[in-house]
Amino acid sequence: xxxxxxxxxxxxxxxxxxxxxxxxxxxxxxxxxxxxxxxxxxxxxxxxxxxxxxxxxxxxxxxxxxxxxxxxxxxxxxxxxxxxxxxxxxxxxxxxxxxxxx
Amino acid sequence: xxxxxxxxxxxxxxxxxxxxxxxxxxxxxxxxxxxxxxxxxxxxxxxxxxxxxxxxxxxxxxxxxxxxxxxxxxxxxxxxxxxxxxxxxxxxxxxxxxxxxx
DNA sequence: TCAAGAGTTCCATTTTACTGAACAATGGGA
DNA sequence: TCCCATTGTTCAGTAAAATGGAACTCTTGA
Numbered sequence: 065x066x067x068x069x070x071x072x073x074x075x076x077x078x079x080x081x082x083x084x085x086x087x088x089x090x091x092x093x094x095x096x097x098x099x100x101x102x103x104x105x106x107x108x109x110x111x112x113x114x115x116x117x118x119x120x121x122x123x124x125x126x127x128x129x130x131x132x133x134x135x136x137x138x139x140x141x142x143x144x145x146x147x148x149x150x151x152x153x154x155x156x157x158x159x160x161x162x163x164x165x166x
Numbered sequence: 167x168x169x170x171x172x173x174x175x176x177x178x179x180x181x182x183x184x185x186x187x188x189x190x191x192x193x194x195x196x197x198x199x200x201x202x203x204x205x206x207x208x209x210x211x212x213x214x215x216x217x218x219x220x221x222x223x224x225x226x227x228x229x230x231x232x233x234x235x236x237x238x239x240x241x242x243x244x245x246x247x248x249x250x251x252x253x254x255x256x257x258x259x260x261x262x263x264x265x266x267x268x
Numbered sequence: 269t270c271a272a273g274a275g276t277t278c279c280a281t282t283t284t285a286c287t288g289a290a291c292a293a294t295g296g297g298a
Numbered sequence: 299t300c301c302c303a304t305t306g307t308t309c310a311g312t313a314a315a316a317t318g319g320a321a322c323t324c325t326t327g328a
Contacts, residue, residue: 075173146258
């Protein structure tokens with residue numbers, strides 16, 4: 065779990081949006097739930113790569129349940145190694161969107 | 167000054183090392199001071215691109231003084247927009263190196 | 269005016285990202 | 299059991315981005 069991998073994973077707005085959703089959810093999310101984000105449709109091959117990047121960065125865990133993959137965040141583990149990192153990043157994105165909408 | 171640009175800039179270990187030095191310095195640093203980082207030599211064309219990336223992300227300011235460029239961090243301004251972000255990232259890198267050396 | 273030092277730009281090469289198409293894997297029903 | 303619809307992965311071709319040597323610009327000092 066390296067900082068550069070985490071930053072690289074979250075430097076992509078699409079991955080950041082996916083992770084924000086997963087991190088804020090109380091239950092797991094399946095990959096296909098993100099087949100479109102906002103207006104933008106995301107091809108499932110791209111989606112698969114995005115999830116792979118998030119997994120390999122150590123940000124999420126994916127478990128197969130039947131035909132679908134349930135994704136949960138690993139915020140707690142990341143927080144132990146790199147305190148405040150995820151919170152600061154997600155807050156930064158939230159503030160950024162807030163300013164864009166205004 | 168967008169979060170994705172900041173994360174992308176600092177997702178590269180070389181740029182992170184450069185920025186860490188600049189952010190921690192009490193006086194400005196010139197580009198050529200980083201012509202090698204640790205063992206690794208960095209071509210000056212690559213170095214120029216790295217500084218450009220840091221500048222465009224809003225992380226540093228570069229001013230020409232005579233023949234050289236003096237680079238200073240913009241931590242204060244970034245901190246106002248995205249509180250805790252830089253500190254968390256630099257701390258994460260510091261912890262990562264600490265673990266690698268051990 | 270010339271030369272040297274510090275950065276930038278150009279461009280060819282390498283690396284990485286994107287995505288449609290084919291594939292694999294699982295479970296539900298006839 | 300045999301389809302088959304659904305979910306996600308892998309493959310392969312294309313597009314985009316990073317890398318770095320060479321040439322260039324800009325500034326200062328001799």
